[in-house]
Amino acid sequence: MTIAEIAAAARLVSIRLAAVKSDAKNNALVQISDALKQRSAEIIAANEKDLAVAKENNLAEPLLKRLAFGQDKIADVCAGIESLIKLDDPVGKTIAATELDKGLELYKVSCPIGVIGIVFESRPDALVQISTLCLKSGNAALLKGGSEAENTNNILARIISQATEDAGLPAGWLQLLHTRQDVAEMLAMSEYIDLIIPRGSNEFVRYIMNNTDIPVLGHADGICHIYIDGEADLDMAVKLAVDSKCQYVAVCNAAETMLVDEKLAQTFLPRVQTALEQKGVELRGCERSAAIIEVKPADEQDWASEYLDYILSVKVVAGLDEAIEHINRYGSGHTDAIVTENKEKAEKFMELVDSGNVFWNASTRFSDGYRYGLGAEVGISTNKIHARGPVGLEGLTIYKYKLLGAGQIVADYCGEDAKKFTHRKMK
Amino acid sequence: MTIAEIAAAARLVSIRLAAVKSDAKNNALVQISDALKQRSAEIIAANEKDLAVAKENNLAEPLLKRLAFGQDKIADVCAGIESLIKLDDPVGKTIAATELDKGLELYKVSCPIGVIGIVFESRPDALVQISTLCLKSGNAALLKGGSEAENTNNILARIISQATEDAGLPAGWLQLLHTRQDVAEMLAMSEYIDLIIPRGSNEFVRYIMNNTDIPVLGHADGICHIYIDGEADLDMAVKLAVDSKCQYVAVCNAAETMLVDEKLAQTFLPRVQTALEQKGVELRGCERSAAIIEVKPADEQDWASEYLDYILSVKVVAGLDEAIEHINRYGSGHTDAIVTENKEKAEKFMELVDSGNVFWNASTRFSDGYRYGLGAEVGISTNKIHARGPVGLEGLTIYKYKLLGAGQIVADYCGEDAKKFTHRKMK
Numbered sequence: 001m002t003i004a005e006i007a008a009a010a011r012l013v014s015i016r017l018a019a020v021k022s023d024a025k026n027n028a029l030v031q032i033s034d035a036l037k038q039r040s041a042e043i044i045a046a047n048e049k050d051l052a053v054a055k056e057n058n059l060a061e062p063l064l065k066r067l068a069f070g071q072d073k074i075a076d077v078c079a080g081i082e083s084l085i086k087l088d089d090p091v092g093k094t095i096a097a098t099e100l101d102k103g104l105e106l107y108k109v110s111c112p113i114g115v116i117g118i119v120f121e122s123r124p125d126a127l128v129q130i131s132t133l134c135l136k137s138g139n140a141a142l143l144k145g146g147s148e149a150e151n152t153n154n155i156l157a158r159i160i161s162q163a164t165e166d167a168g169l170p171a172g173w174l175q176l177l178h179t180r181q182d183v184a185e186m187l188a189m190s191e192y193i194d195l196i197i198p199r200g201s202n203e204f205v206r207y208i209m210n211n212t213d214i215p216v217l218g219h220a221d222g223i224c225h226i227y228i229d230g231e232a233d234l235d236m237a238v239k240l241a242v243d244s245k246c247q248y249v250a251v252c253n254a255a256e257t258m259l260v261d262e263k264l265a266q267t268f269l270p271r272v273q274t275a276l277e278q279k280g281v282e283l284r285g286c287e288r289s290a291a292i293i294e295v296k297p298a299d300e301q302d303w304a305s306e307y308l309d310y311i312l313s314v315k316v317v318a319g320l321d322e323a324i325e326h327i328n329r330y331g332s333g334h335t336d337a338i339v340t341e342n343k344e345k346a347e348k349f350m351e352l353v354d355s356g357n358v359f360w361n362a363s364t365r366f367s368d369g370y371r372y373g374l375g376a377e378v379g380i381s382t383n384k385i386h387a388r389g390p391v392g393l394e395g396l397t398i399y400k401y402k403l404l405g406a407g408q409i410v411a412d413y414c415g416e417d418a419k420k421f422t423h424r425k426m427k
Numbered sequence: 428m429t430i431a432e433i434a435a436a437a438r439l440v441s442i443r444l445a446a447v448k449s450d451a452k453n454n455a456l457v458q459i460s461d462a463l464k465q466r467s468a469e470i471i472a473a474n475e476k477d478l479a480v481a482k483e484n485n486l487a488e489p490l491l492k493r494l495a496f497g498q499d500k501i502a503d504v505c506a507g508i509e510s511l512i513k514l515d516d517p518v519g520k521t522i523a524a525t526e527l528d529k530g531l532e533l534y535k536v537s538c539p540i541g542v543i544g545i546v547f548e549s550r551p552d553a554l555v556q557i558s559t560l561c562l563k564s565g566n567a568a569l570l571k572g573g574s575e576a577e578n579t580n581n582i583l584a585r586i587i588s589q590a591t592e593d594a595g596l597p598a599g600w601l602q603l604l605h606t607r608q609d610v611a612e613m614l615a616m617s618e619y620i621d622l623i624i625p626r627g628s629n630e631f632v633r634y635i636m637n638n639t640d641i642p643v644l645g646h647a648d649g650i651c652h653i654y655i656d657g658e659a660d661l662d663m664a665v666k667l668a669v670d671s672k673c674q675y676v677a678v679c680n681a682a683e684t685m686l687v688d689e690k691l692a693q694t695f696l697p698r699v700q701t702a703l704e705q706k707g708v709e710l711r712g713c714e715r716s717a718a719i720i721e722v723k724p725a726d727e728q729d730w731a732s733e734y735l736d737y738i739l740s741v742k743v744v745a746g747l748d749e750a751i752e753h754i755n756r757y758g759s760g761h762t763d764a765i766v767t768e769n770k771e772k773a774e775k776f777m778e779l780v781d782s783g784n785v786f787w788n789a790s791t792r793f794s795d796g797y798r799y800g801l802g803a804e805v806g807i808s809t810n811k812i813h814a815r816g817p818v819g820l821e822g823l824t825i826y827k828y829k830l831l832g833a834g835q836i837v838a839d840y841c842g843e844d845a846k847k848f849t850h851r852k853m854k
Contacts (some may be wrong), residue, residue, distance in 0.1 A: 015755060016779055017778075018778070018781075019778045019779055098799065098800050100793070100800065102797060104789060104793075106799055109528070113811050113812060114781065114811055148489055185625055193814055195740050195811070209640070210640070215642060215810070215812050217812075233834070236834035239834060239836055240834060240836060242836075243836035243838050247836070247838050328442060342630060346831075347439055348446075350827075350829045351445075352445075354442055354541065355827065356827055356828060357827065357830065358827060358828070359829075359830040359831075360829070360831050360832060361529060361831070361833055361834050362831070362832030362835050362837075363832075363833045363835065363837050364832050365836075365837035366527070366531075366830055366832075366835070367828075367830075371527060371840070371848065371850065372525065372527070372533055373527065373850035383642070384540050384541055384621040385540060385621065385622055385642050385812070385814040385825060386812040386825075388825050388827065388828075389826075389827070389828045390828075397817050398811050398812060398813075398816065399814070399815060400782065400783055401783060401784045401794075401816045402786075402787070403784065403785075403786040403789050403794075404773075404786075404787050404788070404789070405786065405787060405789030405793075406788055407663035407666060407788050408788075408789050408790065408793070409666055409669075409674070409790045410670055410674045410790050410793060410798070411791035412677075415675070421798065423800035
């Protein structure tokens, strides 16, 4: 099948999938989990092939670790599916209901988006998480995983498709793409595909955003800030700076810039420098920080950099307003934190920083669908429409308006003797 | 100022506008309404200039009528502002709240989108409606109205800006663009503008959609259907077909195709033909309808046409399934209605027709923000993300996650002695 045929078929299936009830979807999820456990030997054999090729190609150790998909990872994804089963069905919820007039009732009801194309990194567990999130939210999915995981992804997709067909769900809701050319073709299918979710490097996400008319949900940069206010608890500030920067440096919600109120720069900077250097962090500082501690100089480019590494840029600011201004200018709208004991300042920061996630006295690393209690996440969005921050089941739905009447016509509500709408809120 | 400077300024203002409280916004709305009434002579004088030019250019009568903005229209928009004041502020609502752990609380709070660019037709009342919707929802607005209304729009924008500045709101939240070149430049400002809402002809909306990286909310086509099921009440069906087609033919929610169940085609088609022809509607029929009533033949192109005129295409179908299939194939996802006394069939139709608005025994013409009780609308969306159907205040908002902690770090929730999340729903 061509990509156009695959996408057109997915569109037809998506209509039927949208009408599948919660019980049937949850039952299918049970069958997926069972099948993954039963067929774990096949999965592991496929994964070993991928690992062998990856080692031949001298893939770096952290990448090999992400690619590995053994018994423990299979148990993990099955546990994830069991949590997903327990979550409310996001589809079919009455969001609002209004009586327009006696016997004319309007319901705003949640429904799946339709067909979602997702491109993700070389982590086989991502395939299971993403496809089961799509299933639970009633969306057909076109998936393209990292090519290093090709064998593992193929067997996983086959097992998941088979299990859902056995459970009586419409076939073809899950389709795997295989090449970059497939992805390029998918990006042109705005007639059939409603949303693209790209995960991966900045360059890759930006390439997707610039090459499709289909709405894209995700983030390119994750330039996150931690602002140490003049009224911060210094011990807490050190702890939060270290965790925000170092707990896992290669991810989008790690801090890249620390802003420090001039009121405490003199005392705070040496302390935080010691703590960060113990973790191997290189500091790049503005002129004012360089006058207090020994640091490499930071230039304009540093404020706009997502290092994803043991590097942190540091800037001394005149106070809250300059911090907010800096973040709104250089940030990527992802996650930004303030450390302060002053509630009013914290509220101002959270109000005026234009980011999807704004934190008070907490590490930027909490910005994550699992930690937020959303179940898994399909990604983190820095969009300002549809869904923002970590995106779970709810972000994969939209709504439709259902109007139930008894033959009412608009002509009766117009002109001189117009009937009046009641517009009574029912929900 | 260049368009880039205008857009950059609007972005800065939008941050401050987002933090303005409900009372201050409502107070500003009162001042706008007062100012429009007080300065009605100036407005009418400007509008007369526009009307004079339009007459010189032989603008068609219906367009002149839409352009006219006299005392009655001013009273109408002021009444609209008073209704808007009464609506809940869509900003600052806690949509959800979760305790992640003791003393670590996550709030999902609604907020404005930011900067919205809206291009609309030559109706000066649209400028007032759109700008006040943006104000109430806390968004900065770049507006471009029809050039025929240039003088009227200029004075209206001036009055509205002045009134809100007098009310203490940040200046510059409302900016008027003047030329097509301005619009073209605005479409490139994805750095500053978060959403574009185009209103107007199919071609115009499609031009906008194809020429910007900024998310676009709206609809190009409005190919709406009415399906007369085999179990329809025939009197009701005739009434609903006539209203859906004729109540106002030039609008997006008017029906363009009528599907008729073969079970009642023989009796229904002659009756509905009489009723529609009395209103001057030309019918274009499939072969099977042409065997029952005298009609021009419909071809493939007709099923995909938005006539916006006294023309209706007619197709006899084998029943509900074919009707649903036809609508999902040729429709534009706008508004589609079923006429039937059978509840189960109605529910199946509303479930499986993939449109923003699905109606049972009601005219397609009800698909409208005012009739839905949303207050005014900025437009009707056939998008499948963010907002669908008529878009009022709520569609102009998004949310941010606010996390309130006491110094928690992620490292404590990882590894062997990991603290557990409570994930207790607070709202």
